[in-house]
Amino acid sequence: MVLVLSELLEDLDALAHDAQLAEPEGLKKLRTGKLESRAGGAGSYFTTLDIAHGMLRDLAMYIIYPTLKQHRERMQPETTRVMIDSMYPQLFNFLGYSGFEDLKRVGAGVVALAPQLDAGQLDQLLTALLRYVNMLYSWAYHTFPWDLGDQLRYEAGAPEKDLPPVQDTLTPTETLIKLRWEPLGIEVRAFLATEGNSRLCRELLEAMPFRSLQTHAMVAGQSLMAFTPLTSSAPTPYKEELLKAPAGRLRFNAGTGQKFIVQYGRTTENIMAPVIGSVLAEDVAKLAAVGAAVWESTYRTKEEIWLTVERL
Structure with missing residues (x-):
């Protein structure tokens, strides 16, 4: 069978579209113990679920995205081909064994076609692959049995009074967007900080409206x-x-999944992260109810909550 780039791109786009809307069947089989391969040790499928979850995360965030980023920055196709050939096949194979059979199939096509492609074609292929794998991981993240960790909790959390004071120097702009959560029926308005990370904000605006599974x-x-x-x-x-x-x-x-992030309270992580805007002050109070519902959804119930982001 002769591989054709246009057909592989169409396949990847269709898979990403389907995974944007609903949990992939292979992942559902893995997390419910229905895999025909019975992948796992001593009758345990949690072991496979745990390893596949981490491997899918690494594939999306620490392998495909860095490959695409360095390719766009350096435009050295030979380096990109070496990265694909040396890192991708083993992960595609194990994830296919773990229920992600479509990923294994299109992944084999990516590895086979890469040596034949020029710089622009490699960008197209990696872009489509990254979009698909990010969508797969969004479901893996949402459906992971996080509540198994109920027995592994700190005796007491750090009180909020020990956190440093909030520093907000962001100036509102006239570029407004709307965030809506269904089935919660909660909606807020926000502004984009278009002068800070201007290109990223422009790309976000061009992608709107978009609808994504909300996780915590x-x-x-x-x-x-x-x-x-x-x-x-x-x-x-x-x-x-x-x-x-x-x-x-x-x-x-x-780098961690092309994630749109809304902070609804205080955080304890001291990393630096790109800013794209803020919810309008008069709407911030609505976020607490969203946060509580999404925590319960992601951590325990797995009921789906959907975020729609669009321009005002």
Whole structure:
């Protein structure tokens, strides 16, 4: 069978579209113990779920995205081909064994076609692959049994009074967007900080409206994350420390899944992250109810909550 780039791109786009809307069947089989391969040790499928979850995360965030970013920055096709050939096949194979059979199939096509492609074609292929794998991981993240960790809790959390004071120097702009959560029926308005990370904000505006599965951060504190259909590698010079950011802040993290992030309370992580705007002050109070519902959804019930982002 002769591989054709246009057909592989169409296949990837269709898979990404389907994964944007509903949980992929292979992942559902993996997390419910229905895999025909019975992948796992001593009858345990949690072992496979745990390893596949981390491997899918690494594939999206620490392999495909860095490959695409360096390719766009350096335009050295031979280096890109070496990266694909040396890192991708093993992950595609294990993930296919773990239920992601479509990923294994299109992944084999990516590896086979890469040596024949020029710089522009490699960009197209990696862009489509990244979008698809990000969508897969959004479901893997949402459906992971996080509540198994109920027995592994700190005796007491750090009181909020010990956090540094909020520092908010962001100036509102006239570029307004709307965020709506369904089925919660909650809607807020926000502005984009178009002068700070201008190219990223422009790409976000061009992608609107988009609808994404809403998930909750498991490490950073009171933040909501939605994996978007973008594949941005835009420079993001305007960053702030999460620890000091106010409720309502909007951020975007390209490297960890092209995530649109809404902070609804305080966070405890002291990393720097790209800022894209803020929820309007008069709407910030609405976010607490969204945060509580999404935490329960992601951590325990797995009921789907959807975020729609559009221009006002």
